Amino acid sequence: MIKFSILITTKNRRDELNITLRSLKQIMGRDDVELIVCDDGSNDGTYNYIKKEYPNIILLNNKKNIGLIASRNRLLSETTAQYAIFLDDDAHFLSSTVLETIETHFAENNNCGVIACRIFWGIQEPHSFRTLEKPLRVKGFVGCGHVWNMKAWRNIANYPEWYIFYGEEEYASYQLFKKGWQVHYLPDILVHHRVAVKDRKKQNDYALRLRRSLRSGWYNYMLFLPLIKIPRKLFYTLFIQLKLKVFRGDLKAAIPILQALWDLLVHLPLLLTESKRLTQMEFKEYQNLADTKIYWQPKETTNA
Known part of the structure; x- marks a missing residue:
């Protein structure tokens, strides 16, 4: 078996x-x-x-x-x-x-x-x-x-x-x-x-990765978040991308950010139709969970 x-x-x-x-x-x-x-x-x-x-x-x-x-x-x-x-x-x-x-x-x-x-x-x-x-x-x-x-x-x-x-x-x-x-x-x-x-910014697919990463996050907002929560979350993430990338000189990030916005608009009818939204109570419970653990660094101990 x-x-x-x-x-x-x-x-x-x-x-x-x-x-x-x-x-x-x-x-x-x-x-x-x-x-x-x-x-x-x-x-x-x-x-x-x-x-x-x-x-x-x-x-x-x-x-x-x-x-x-x-x-x-x-x-x-x-x-x-x-x-x-x-x-x-x-x-x-x-x-x-x-x-x-x-x-x-x-x-x-x-x-x-x-x-x-x-x-x-x-x-x-x-x-x-x-x-x-x-x-x-x-x-x-x-x-x-x-x-x-x-x-x-x-x-x-x-x-x-x-x-x-x-x-x-x-x-x-x-x-x-x-x-x-x-x-x-x-x-x-x-x-x-x-x-x-850190080397990913230098790779040829940097713009494509950024576009797909941003738009997928926004897709999930549209599918699962209570409608009242979406505008603030969407505009905040957009502002952070502009602040940390474009406004700091990473001008090549501007195009994939705009493309991600376009992708969101194109798929908006589908997203609204397929939505499975959390209730306000579910959203609050979900937000109280610990964030996803993405990167680990061996800071807790120096012993091998």
Whole structure:
């Protein structure tokens, strides 16, 4: 019986993916674990390489690129496991006994729909793996390291594929909240996301990432927030983007900000039709939850 499914979507990052798969070799040897990789239209030989070097992996192949979110939906539709573990193709576990920790936490917390892992972002590993943090109920989770209780996943709608990239985790978090499921931050599971965040501004897709990130946040406002709360939240986030980016000389950010606003206007009829708003009381309860834990730094202790 498959209890754990490790799900990875990838596109044109064969070398990074190979690092991640090598880190999972010990876990992959268990009878209750499957690993499913969705190759989203790569043209760097990823599919044939994985098929040859890792024959035990379940390999899905999108002939054409369908996007990260659609690929995640496909992965979740394929597995019959109890728990679905998502890793990015450039992320791996630093903790030991990951599977045992996952199983124990879900067994002891029947209302937990998603485990949000502790995530370190950086090219090199952190100097310490230790933390003084404790498990905590939070608003949401991060895509590069989280675990679904598949009972919860099947209780909500799929990720919104038309978002393309960004915002699906927040979308799911609102839905989970509406259905009575919780998201738990579990610091015992440490994931290394091998990304230099500061370098993203220098990358060619910076503008596209900014556009999609902003608009997905605004889409979620329109779908889930009480109508009376939307104008203030929307204009505040717009002001902050202008203040921290455009007004500080990052002029190339102006165009994707305007494009995100245009995207919001274009999709407004759909957003209003598909809305699943929190009540005022639900919104207040949701706002009182701890914020999503995105970036962890080893500040609590200097002992390795």
